[in-house]
Amino acid sequence: MASEADLLMKESIKMMTDMIVLCSTLALSLSFWFISIAISIYSGTLQPVSPWRWLFSILVPLMLTVRGMKRRSLNSSGAFGALLVGFVLTMANYSFFSALLAFFITSSKLTKWGEVQKRKIDSEYKEGGQRNWIQVFCNGGVPTELALLYMIEVGPGEMAVDFSKQYTASWMCLSLLGALACSSGDTWASEVGPVLSQSQPRLITTWEEVPVGTNGGVTPVGLVASLLGGLVVGVAYYATQLLLVDDLNMAHPQWPIVVYGGVAGLLGSLLDSFLGAHMQYSGFDASIGKVVGYESATTRRICGKPILDNNAVNLFSSVIMALVLPGLAWGMWPR
Secondary structure (H helix, E strand, C coil): CHHHHHHHHHHHHHHHHHHHHHHHHHHHHHHHHHHHHHHHHHHCCCCCCCHHHHHHHHHHHHHHHHHHHHCCCECHHHHHHHHHHHHHHHHHCHHHHHHHHHHHHHHHHHHHCCHHHHHHHECCCCHHHCECHHHHHHHHHHHHHHHHHHHHHHCCCCCCCCCCCCHHHHHHHHHHHHHHHHHHHHHHHHHHHHHHCCCCCEECCCCCECCCCCCCEECHHHHHHHHHHHHHHHHHHHHHHHHHCCCHHHCCCCCHHHHHHHHHHHHHHHHHHHHHHHHCCEEEECCCCEEECCCCCCEEEEECCCCCCHHHHHHHHHHHHHHHHHHHHHHHCCC
């Protein structure tokens, strides 16, 4: 009897908590709306953002962050970082949000997939693959900055990628998509390759066989996975364009967004491997039988130098993809 009463009490508390969060979020979104109206009246140029966009941009990232913490995909600092990244990208453009959502959900699922096998080969394996704020910002920091620049350029809202009408904003959209697709492709390759590959990885710089877990090691399965990871992000972005952007028939074709995402995923993964082979130390520790990122008396060096860690390599890869790929897309985009 007591246990049923306790269960009923917990459910009531949870319901009240959800109602308080919802009401607080609604009040916050309305306050932001009033502020944006006041600023628009004062400046005369800024268009006020609807309260529903404020509500969606706050509530949905909050729900996803709480879900990520419950599923141990994020720790407390990672949840705060993810909430900030999610809010900025969602406020700027719902296509940004859908691309981020595709990356977050698939990477979280794949990180937990094949845990038994990954535990055997990864010396730094974490149960559940919890991400902290550093990992979140190394993957989401560049997209967040680009989303802020996008809002300064054209304001919050969805738009077609069209270099002839919105050159700078289109460049920012593709830069952001390229950075997310790069992170997604690298994550897919890192999580799928070691589990499904039947062949030994080969070092991208010398093409010699190396132990599983070596920074810079690539496999055919991992490369295909990186392509698919980028495609998933591109498809999510493209689908949102079809649903929410008006007058797409008046703009350049949008289907290249999917191809762009796949290319960014594949090239980003290759770049990440190249940087890892040169700037991340990899050695085989005979005492534990695994590849490690530190030097010791029992470690035999495989490749690389202890210059960057994995998070820094991810950050540099996303920055380079964000800077380089839009220029290539601009030259090849069908008109």
